Amino acid sequence: MEAHEPLIGCPDGAGGLFPFASAREGQRQFLEDARSCVRNRVNLVAHAPTGMGKTAVALTAALETTLQEEGLVIFMTSRQSQHNAAIETARRIWRVQKIAVVDLISREDMCLCRRKGEVCPCLSSDDCYFLDEKRISDAAMRLLDYPLHATEAQRMCLRAGACPWRSALRALAESDVVVCDYNHLFSPTDGSIIDRAGREMDRCVLIVDEAHGLPTRMVEACSSSLSRAALLSASRSIKDRAARRALQAMLRQFDVLCFGPQREISAEELETIVTDECGLSCQELAELISSSLKKKTRGPLEKVAMFLRAWNANGSSSFRYADPSTGELHCRFMEPWLMAAPVFEKMRSSIVMSGTLHPPEMFADLLGIGDMSACRRYRSPFDPSNRNILAVKDVTSRYEQRGKEMYTRMALRLMEISDAVEGNVAAFFPSYEMLGSVEAEMRRLTGGSRLLVERRGMARSERDAMLVSLRRDERSVLLANISGSFAEGVDFHDNVLSAVVVVGWPLSPPSIVTEEMVRRLSARYGHERAQCYVRTYPAVAKVLQAAGRAIRGENDRASIVLMDERYASMAVRGAFPEDFCYKVSEDIASDLRAFHHPESGGKGPDGKEGDAEKGY
Template sequence: MKFKFNYFPFTPRREQDRFLSDARTAINNGEILIAQAPTGLGKTSASLAPAVEYALHNRKKVFFATSKNSQHKMAIKTLRLIKEKFNLDLKVISLVGKQHLCPLITKKVRNFNAFCDVRRDSCKYHNNHKNQTNRAIKEIFDTPLQAEDVKQICMEYGACAHEVLTSIVKYADVVVCDYNHIFQPSIRELVLKGMELKDIILIVDEAHNLPQRARDLLSDRINANVIKGAIEEAKVLEYDRLEGTLTNILLFLRELVTDLDEDDEKYVDKEAFIQEIERITTQKLDDFIEMLHDVGIDVLNLGREFSYIERMAEFLNRWESSNGQFCRYIRDLELCCISLDPGILTQDVFSKVYSGILMSATLTPVHMYTELLGLPERTIEKEYRSPFPRENQFIVVTPDVTTRYVKRSDEMYQKYTDKIVGVVNVTRGNSAVFFPSYEFMNRVFEGLNGQVKKRILMEQPSMTKEEKEDLLNEINGDNSVLLLGVMGGSLSEGIDLSGNLLHSVIIVGIPLIPPNLEVKSLVDYYENKFNRGWDYGYYYPAMNKILQSAGRCIRSESDKAAIILMDERITWDKYRRCLPVGFYGLRLVDPSGSIDKFFEHHFG
């Protein structure tokens, strides 16, 4: 059935109308559209509107999957606008992690599913949810709600929000969810409950994150502290034999690293490891894993929120069930089982959904993501230009500086400090600097402190959602802040800095990952499968982190900002070719004087 309805809630802008048309065509033809579309194009509304148009009149269901809380909220806001503007009977639900919906949790629980399973029979919300479901559903379906609003409604009715939501997925027209809900097989089975992928229009937002997220879902790692925790649990339960067995497994782990220096690593053979575990335990690995699961329940029944023994069972199960597309290694008493192929999870999903849209501002090159994710032949690849005036942004590369390890010195750190100070102090408004690592950021910070004319705010490793929001709130309403962050960190993507909050963004270096065993395995695997090992496994991922960080400043057609790439390697061919069309023609320029003219022109 072709489109007879138009539920797009705005007047399409330049380039946005192309995206909207391509999305409608792809959905109508049952195709997969993978689109690189710049920040500010309006991808959320331009993908949701045609998906809703088709789904409501063709018995399809829309799943909007995103890895970022800010995009989750934007999708709900957009759907509310569509429903109200066109007076639609549109049923929308917002699915987030099970733990985030639980009113009994005040802090993060490391293995919430096991925690919940043990307490299910005594949970007042679980036992009450069937009696209160209908009353809660009416409010949930009345208007598209954010997850925290759904949680509050269910609390008021004494119902389990997670059970209410998963029970009504089949009645919803649109489900806004996390990647896990559609790409993690066991969670997908729980969510769909008999529904088929062929009836789903799948939209994947921030799709550049999907390959790594899929690999993470398949990967696992365990360290000596987990085994020590398991030994302590066995001691508390007075399971003496298990305590001895776990102690011997810890000794085996230590033997594996006796020939390694600190921070060194080595491959671990899958079958040889299994054989040694079976020798230590005197039983088949499957039987040992089953026993660990049972004991893990005993630990949780003691009232603990987490079981190290259960955690060991999960890791050993992953180790045994993983196939050849994995890198297995040990480093610093941490044993790792890392997936190399995201397509193991994604290929089957995209081959079965009715239609799909994958979109991001940093899908460079688009065909790489098509290959990595195993997208089917019905996939259409598209790239869109920025709808914003080119004169509103000033992009240059700074000469004479690089973060190459062999070039790092006190002199080089000082050069970076001087050049950053020069740019920040002529920027008329807030600035942000993104570094390749926390170590590099801290080193340069020592020189910046006291020299810049702005208040410095710094990203910290493993920031909580609340800490990140507090930091961003400090920027709002201030016009003299210098934000320091790390490429690939909490602040380089997935945050909303709208309203031209940043007038300059400085990118320090290229965030290349040290070529460790995981990277080498990834490069080798992609070379064998795609003949593009170093590109797909090394260069493009680093350059896409640069693009994500650079995208923090230009968020609308009225925003104006300078982007300074501080590493001369950016102009080298192997790096420059990784950049999209908007970055072509880069010049090596000492930036401070040129930027002063840019700000004089735009801000007077």
């Protein structure tokens, strides 16, 4: 089916296994489309904004077909925290009709014996108390009784004396739904979950949640990097002489390869270095290193072995280059569609969905299913009048205009916004460097007592503490990176943010990797589309993700301020979804006050125009 071909109508709307009394507007349309697609063996690629209730839609539509055909629904998410929503929804459906559900996380996270930083003991020895076949079979049967979260399953298995991971795998053969990570199907190393379950793929419906991250996950799963430090450490600790000679030769060449600007390296360059020193290929040297390890670890030797294994694994689908700025060699997989398409082709059908799957046609192309999918966009279920989107033109993150003057202007704008909304503001920056520069200006101008600042590599407990501060203070300004965890992984519920500010237009900096991606995509879709896929839409996705932090529920009300002159251009405006309309503001403080404090007529609390520092 062509991407825009109309779907076959489905008159029944909610009902069936749908676990709620009624469907919201938009959700009903999504449900009709999903039911129709699954019945007709068509993939549905859906941009379904936050609050749509997409988990309930996808599970309902998939189960209504698979339960009749003794099939399996595979619900895939990118993070363990997202398993919760799937299991909670499955429990609601279970109340409508009993279904058998397995929540599967990684073996390491389910293991009952693993020490921190080590792999599961059963990988090097079969001697584990929990490896008892009878107890595993009994635990598997109990897992099928009621949908359990992985942590609940772990506790139950501990009491039963059975390995939770093996019990979950055993239960798969009889289950109706499995909730698991992408790597159970889209990984070069892990075996297919369907094979393990002994299920037929063409009876399975695949649901990919948060699918905007799937192409990148596949790229990362097949890519590898090697630092000089890891290579040096490995060359010192390896016992085998020939292998040590090869690693030392690699080390000598490392500085030559990593000198000067970023540059492409051919697969043969490294192969020749290794073969000349020890007569082995990169792959053979990797096996020699792995076999020399007494037990599996994540040390430098294993890292070098993984890198050497990846070096030639994907032939011309990988791009190999040296990056002197980080002192690393990289082997980057560039063609995720080669890994994804064969999986989707074997399924009965798939529902690929996310709140930021925009445009869905691009994701269908990147997953290699553009010519066998229906692509749909659904409008946000939230009242559009609760969202005030404005653009500010007098700042920019353009590289050539960065500097103290621009950072001061950004700082003043942020203070003005904070002053006008009189609530918490989260500002997202394209880089930590820019964040740091604007933070310094804000501290210089105001002392910065209300600033909360995300740092690189921040621990989860620190992020949680910052969220507590946001709730307590109610007039804070959070400065965060638009690619960091505050922009995607943290849930700002209960309208804790009055405004989200996106500072700059977050294009990825040009590099030989993006150029190479443009070249490959141009060959498939033409240069213009390739530019959009590599540069424009990833920037749009970052903006939408960050903007989505503000409104998490139907009663939330917030402003979104886009700070860059480029948001005023037609090219950038046109790249956003239809329902993401914004006004270019000439007076940001008045426009914000008019939305947040309409009773003041767009003036400050004292009836005058506010100034930047007041109330901050």
